[in-house]
Amino acid sequence: MFALLQLLVVGFVVLTVVYVALSIWSRRVRRAKLINEWNDEGRIGDQDAFVQDGLQEYDESLRRKLILGVYVVPIVVIGTIIYLTNFY
Known part of the structure; x- marks a missing residue:
């Protein structure tokens, strides 16, 4: 149970960092397009x-x-892998 909690916390932190970086990058690209x-x-x-x-x-x-x-995508993929591993 502790391993699952550790996976969820680390995964959430990593996904948050990716989300923030992607949001900043996308906004900068949009700003550059507007200026151009x-x-x-x-x-x-x-x-x-x-x-x-x-x-x-x-x-x-x-x-x-x-x-x-x-x-959403990583959670669905991990959930699918866990389901298929345990029930098939």
């Missing part, structure tokens, strides 16, 4: 407001929510 879009289109006005509006849309997007799969 601003520069390519030769817009006039406030670039920071354009980028902030784009990032706000990104925060509400499906892509942002799909990053939570970092938690």
